Amino acid sequence: xxxxxxxxxxxxxxxxxxxxxxxxxxxxxxxxxxxxxxxxxxxxxxxxxxxxxxxxxxxxxxxxxxxxxxxxxxxxxxxxxxxxxxxxxxxxxxxxxxxxxxxxxxxxxxxxxxxxxxxxxxxxxxxxxxxxxxxxxxxxxxxxxxxxxxxxxxxxxxxxxxxxxxxxxxxxxxxxxxxxxxxxxxxxxxxxxxxxxxxxxxxxxxxxxxxxxxxxxxxxxxxxxxxxxxxxxxxxxxxxxxxxxxxxxxxxxxxxxxxxxxxxxxxxxxxxxxxxxxxxxxx
Amino acid sequence: xxxxxxxxxxxxxxxxxxxxxxxxxxxxxxxxxxxxxxxxxxxxxxxxxxxxxxxxxxxxxxxxxxxxxxxxxxxxxxxxxxxxxxxxxxxxxxxxxxxxxxxxxxxxxxxxxxxxxxxxxxxxxxxxxxxxxxxxxxxxxxxxxxxxxxxxxxxxxxxxxxxxxxxxxxxxxxxxxxxxxxxxxxxxxxxxxxxxxxxxxxxxxxxxxxxxxxxxxxxxxxxxxxxxxxxxxxxxxxxxxxxxxxxxxxxxxxxxxxxxxxxxxxxxxxxxxxxxxxxxxxxxxxxxxxxxxxxxxxxxxxxxxxxxxxxxxxxxxxxxxxxxxxxxxxxxxxxx
Numbered sequence: 001x002x003x004x005x006x007x008x009x010x011x012x013x014x015x016x017x018x019x020x021x022x023x024x025x026x027x028x029x030x031x032x033x034x035x036x037x038x039x040x041x042x043x044x045x046x047x048x049x050x051x052x053x054x055x056x057x058x059x060x061x062x063x064x065x066x067x068x069x070x071x072x073x074x075x076x077x078x079x080x081x082x083x084x085x086x087x088x089x090x091x092x093x094x095x096x097x098x099x100x101x102x103x104x105x106x107x108x109x110x111x112x113x114x115x116x117x118x119x120x121x122x123x124x125x126x127x128x129x130x131x132x133x134x135x136x137x138x139x140x141x142x143x144x145x146x147x148x149x150x151x152x153x154x155x156x157x158x159x160x161x162x163x164x165x166x167x168x169x170x171x172x173x174x175x176x177x178x179x180x181x182x183x184x185x186x187x188x189x190x191x192x193x194x195x196x197x198x199x200x201x202x203x204x205x206x207x208x209x210x211x212x213x214x215x216x217x218x219x220x221x222x223x224x225x226x227x228x229x230x231x232x233x234x235x236x237x238x239x240x241x242x243x244x245x246x247x248x249x250x251x252x253x254x255x256x257x258x259x260x261x262x263x264x265x266x267x268x269x270x271x272x273x274x275x276x277x278x279x280x281x282x283x
Numbered sequence: 284x285x286x287x288x289x290x291x292x293x294x295x296x297x298x299x300x301x302x303x304x305x306x307x308x309x310x311x312x313x314x315x316x317x318x319x320x321x322x323x324x325x326x327x328x329x330x331x332x333x334x335x336x337x338x339x340x341x342x343x344x345x346x347x348x349x350x351x352x353x354x355x356x357x358x359x360x361x362x363x364x365x366x367x368x369x370x371x372x373x374x375x376x377x378x379x380x381x382x383x384x385x386x387x388x389x390x391x392x393x394x395x396x397x398x399x400x401x402x403x404x405x406x407x408x409x410x411x412x413x414x415x416x417x418x419x420x421x422x423x424x425x426x427x428x429x430x431x432x433x434x435x436x437x438x439x440x441x442x443x444x445x446x447x448x449x450x451x452x453x454x455x456x457x458x459x460x461x462x463x464x465x466x467x468x469x470x471x472x473x474x475x476x477x478x479x480x481x482x483x484x485x486x487x488x489x490x491x492x493x494x495x496x497x498x499x500x501x502x503x504x505x506x507x508x509x510x511x512x513x514x515x516x517x518x519x520x521x522x523x524x525x526x527x528x529x530x531x532x533x534x535x536x537x538x539x540x541x542x543x544x545x546x547x548x549x550x551x552x553x554x555x556x557x558x559x560x561x562x563x564x565x566x567x568x569x570x571x572x573x574x575x576x577x578x579x580x581x582x583x584x585x586x587x588x589x590x591x592x593x594x595x596x597x598x599x600x601x602x603x604x605x606x607x608x609x610x611x612x613x614x615x616x617x618x619x
Contacts, residue, residue, distance in 0.1 A: 024284055024309055026344025026357050026431055033352040034383060042383045049379075050370035115366035118333060119424070122360045123383050125332045125349040282333040 034124055036133060043137035047107055056106075057141070060099045061148050064092045068149075072156040075164060082168040083160055086175050088153035090245070093179050098208070100145055100183060101190030104138035105203045108194035117282045127278050135191060142187050146180060175246070182245045186211060188266045189237070195273025198280075210265050215239055234260040284309050284432055284463040285330065289339035292325050299325045301487035302339070307465045307480070309431070312458045314478025315467035316572065322487040323467040324362070327436050330465075331360050343432055355384040359425030359433045364417035364441075369410030373400060373420045376409065377427065384428045394423035399449070414441030422450070433457065435466040439473040451477045471572045483572060510544045513537045513560040514551060523554045539564070 047053050068088045075083045108131070111117040124130050161167040186207075193206040215238035222229035233239060240257040243249040249258065285307035292300040300322040307313040315323050328334040330341045332348040340347070343358055351357055367376050377391040395405050398419040409417065418441050425433055433454070439447050454464050454477055468474045474481060481498060483491040491498055513536060514520045521531045521538055527550060530541040537560070540547050544563040551558050 024344065026284065026346065026351075028344075028346060028352055028357065031352045031356055032385075034385065038383060038385060042379055045379060045382065046368075049375050050368055052370055110368065114368040115363070116368050118362055118366045119360075119380075121333060122331050122362070123355050123380060125351070125354060279335075281328075281335070 033126075036129065036136075039124060039130060039133035040136045040140070043107060043133050044140060047103065047137060047141055053103070053106065056099075056103055057145070060096065060103070060145060063095045063099070064145075064149055064152055067091050067095050068152050068156050072159060075156075075160045075166065079164050079166050082166055083157065084168045085150075085153055085157060085171050086179075088156050089149055089176070089179055092149040092153060093182060093245070096145060096149060096183055097186045098211070100142050101186045101207055102204060103141060104187050105190040105194035105207065106200060107134045107138055108191065109198060109200040109203050112198045113200055115283070121282050128274060131195065131274060131277055138187060138191060139184070142183060146183060174248075178244045178246065178249070182241050185237070185241060185244075185262065185266070188262075188270075192266045192270035192273055195277055196269045197273075198276070211237060233257050235264060237261045237265055284344050285313075285341070285434075285465055286343075286345075287326065287330070287339070287341045290326060290329060290336055290341055291338040292322075292329060292334060293337045298487050300329070300336075303484070303487070303489055304339075305482050305489060305492055307432075307463050309461050309463045310458055311479045312454050312464040312466065312477055313480045313482060314474030315465060315482050315484065316471060316474045317467075317469065317484035319469050321469075321484045323469075323484060324436055325487075326484075327362060327434055327465070327467060330434055331358070331362070333362070353384060353428075355380065355428035355430065357428070357430050357432065359428065359430040359435075361418075361421040361425040361433075361435045361438055363436065364414070364421035364438075367409050367417070367420075370408055372408055373405040373412065373416070374402075376420065377405075377423060380424050380427050386427060390427060394427055397426065397453075398423040415443060415446055418442055419446070422453070431461070432463045433465070435464070437468055438466055439468060439470070439477075447473060447476065509564040510540045510542060510547050511537045511560070511562055511564055512540060512544075512547050512551070512558060515557040515559065519554065520551060520556045523550050523556070 048057065068091065071083070071088050071091060075081070111120055120130060121127055157167050157169075189210050190203065190207040193210070194203045197203045197206060215236045218232040218236045219239065222232040234257055236257070240254070240261040243254045244258060249255065285305075287306075288304050290300055290303045291298065303322070303326055305313075315326070317323050325334060326341075329336045330343065330348060331354075343351070348354060348358065354360075371379075374391060374395065377394060378388065381388060381390050395402070400416065400419055400423070404412075404416060405420075409420075412420065418438055422435070422438060425435065439450060442450060454466070458464050458479070466474070466477065475495065478495075480494050481492065482489060483498075511534075512520065517533065517538055521533060524531045524538070524540055524547065527546075529546070529550075532539040544561055548558065548561060551561075
């Protein structure tokens with residue numbers, strides 16, 4: 001018996017599923033994905049378009065002006081001391097370090113507390129891309145606030161120069177970079193905590209713990225228990241950041257402390273947080 | 284255009300959606316109807332990729348939602364009108380959507396106009412919106428990208444009767460232009476007014492689906508006709524009807540008789556009883572809905588049916604279980 005040719009395939013019928021299930025297909029070939037820049041723009045807008053977000057940023061700007069203005073007043077009455085840019089920016093930096101991260105963390109956590117994540121992820125289902133856009137927007141906000149910090153500091157220096165002429169115009173590039181790193185690490189810690197916890201109060205508590213409580217505790221234990229001291233330095237973010245802020249990060253050991261602290265407090269929680277967001281059921 | 288195949292979603296030991304399959308066609312408004320907690324919202328959330336399914340799949344126009352580039356341009360979604368930042372104005376919420384989708388800002392005004400939100404209302408913050416205004420804003424947001432498919436969860440919730448009528452017109456027009464609409468509700472009369480096709484769901488399982496007429500007819504075939512009658516001498520008429528072997532249930536003013544109206548009329552004519560009112564009882568979708576989902580209602584057994592229907596189960600010839608007759612799709616292992 002000859003083999004029929006072409007070989008008998010499976011019975012002919014509806015190619016896939018019953019006919020009723022093969023509704024018209026939507027042609028998406030003409031639709032471009034949402035570009036990343038547009039997502040960043042939306043996230044920046046979201047940070048500023050609520051009264052809470054706007055006034056938080058405005059309050060930070062006002063605080064910077066108050067703190068640097070205080071240094072200015074001191075300078076106006078103290079003609080013997082030379083004032084440098086860093087005298088203003090460091091103090092302003094200490095204002096920004098606890099507050100800026102909260103602004104950025106809110107970008108993530110408010111999606112959950114206000115339940116806007118449903119709309120956000122229905123508009124752009126690539127959740128990781130959305131989180132990266134938030135990170136980029138947070139970084140831009142941090143940069144903008146740092147710019148405010150420097151502009152106010154420069155303005156104060158100009159006033160001092162005109163009225164007291166007690167200004168040292170020398171600036172240290174490494175010190176300025178150090179300040180930026182110091183601020184951005186704080187932002188990164190809060191952002192990582194936010195993705196992991198997805199809850200505003202818990203994120204703020206975790207951020208304050210990592211940046212302020214843990215260093216104190218670790219240093220205290222290290223003072224009492226010598227064997228722990230060297231190990232503890234790797235967990236002490238504030239201590240690891242100090243050489244960065246002062247622009248004196250040079251020894252391998254300091255680099256080690258800095259990088260390990262970043263790994264423990266930023267990279268690991270962020271990786272876990274991103275996994276959580278991608279897998280989460282958005283309610 | 285919406286295809287759901289064998290969709291199941293479990294939470295631990297609880298099955299929220301149990302092997303659900305259905306199709307929503309272009310040009311039709313499909314109503315997704317079921318009591319609270321029946322699995323409507325979970326199904327819709329899986330459709331738009333917010334909840335991962337345990338088994339099965341759901342596609343829109345042949346694509347998984349997450350594979351759609353710029354999905355707002357293809358699928359309009361409204362899952363919860365209140366899930367927006369209370370501190371944003373209505374206009375700002377639409378502006379964010381339009382920006383993300385890459386639409387001209389004129390689209391925001393067009394949509395606000397379409398859903399009849401005045402510029403004054405649109406400039407209020409969402410926390411000052413009434414539920415009806417939130418629903419209108421949510422519908423505006425869903426329509427922003429001029430999508431081919433609309434997925435709306437309880438969109439009529441909070442709308443006043445005029446608002447429901449407005450939405451019916453809007454969705455009808457949208458479907459007539461070839462759009463696909465899936466909307467859910469736990470209120471039958473809302474869906475009845477708006478939907479062409481209906482999917483009834485209870486306890487995570489689909490208990491019936493089809494268009495309104497098919498659903499009613501398949502139900503009628505399985506029950507005995509019921510007639511209510513009011514005459515000048517109900518007692519005598521009841522006696523005469525009983526003598527014919529018909530089951531009669533006396534009500535406060537009327538008799539309910541388990542037969543066609545013509546039969547009652549004939550008996551009345553023979554005995555010269557003056558009829559005041561004679562009508563066959565159309566058991567509406569409401570009864571069908573309650574019956575089909577009765578095993579899944581929180582209340583357990585539904586209360587006796589309103590009107591003059593005979594008490595107890597219909598007296599017709601034995602024809603299988605009263606719930607879930609074969610015409611609706613058999614339910615192996617029906618929920619407790």
